[in-house]
Amino acid sequence: MPGKLQIVEGVSIAEVIASNWQQIQTFQARPGDVLIATYPKSGTTWIQEIVDLILNEGNEEICRRSPTHERMPFVELLNLMKPGPEEVNAMPSPRVLKTHLPVQLVPPFFWRYKCKVIYVARNPRDTVTSYYYFDHMVQIHPAPGNWEEYLHRFMKGDVGWGSWYDQVKGFWEQKDQHNILYLFFEDIKQNPIHEIRKVMRFLDKDLPEEVLEKIVHLSSFDQMKDNPMANFSAFPSDVVDQSHYKFMRKGKVGDWKSHFTVQQNEMFEEKYQQQMHGSAMKFNYEI
Ligand code: A3P
16 A cells, blocks of 8 residues: 655655654764765665765675665664664664755754764756656555656655755755765766765775775675665565666666656756756756
């Protein structure tokens, strides 16, 4: 049975998350936690693997100790999957956690303790394309409907975790007030060593060049797609059904071009201009 969305504090959120809202908002972050924050389908799993590889100095075996969601728990879903709240509480520091919440809804303890936040944004055309396929795989969201319908829902923010426009702007506007490293999917794709070096410095790690190169290799799309600890295959099919589409789908910049019609592209651009008017942000749609 597909799930439902509910509006929480003005943002569309899966009902299973909304029903646990109080607990999510009081999540006990602690000093030293690192939070990976993204809008869904923006390269979350990719940056998670990069961060784990950096913290473990490129040690492939250690980074294959368990699936991504166990190594770096998902703040909104602690009540639905392992590790649960107690296990997460017992994890040694530095913990790395994941969220898709918009900046104003990030549990306040992360800000109170000045935790490091790594935000990754992806251009909205590739994001909605990726999300469309993902919403065919997961049960917590409504069925995606057809592509045209889904595009409209995305533009209205009527998808899980709400408006893409508000979220990418929200973190962008707050990045200098908090300890936020703001990255772009397209930059990581185009120049992984440069972007991974930024993450390494942000995490106060100093790794030799050959380790960095190893991290670039191990976090590449081809390596991750065949890594059962990084490709979502650890989830049972009633949670993430990969029988029709794969989580590690294309991993490209510009796949949107084979989905948008000319008319859809114009409509999407118009919405983008309305929503992002006045923002200094720039996205790459091809590299
Ligand atoms: P596509 O559906 O466009 O292929 P998230 O982890 O936020 O859900 O994002 C998933 C998207 O990131 C998917 O995009 C997936 O293929 C892509 N991705 C994951 N790992 C990647 C990697 N190492 N390199 C490039 N893209 C990657």
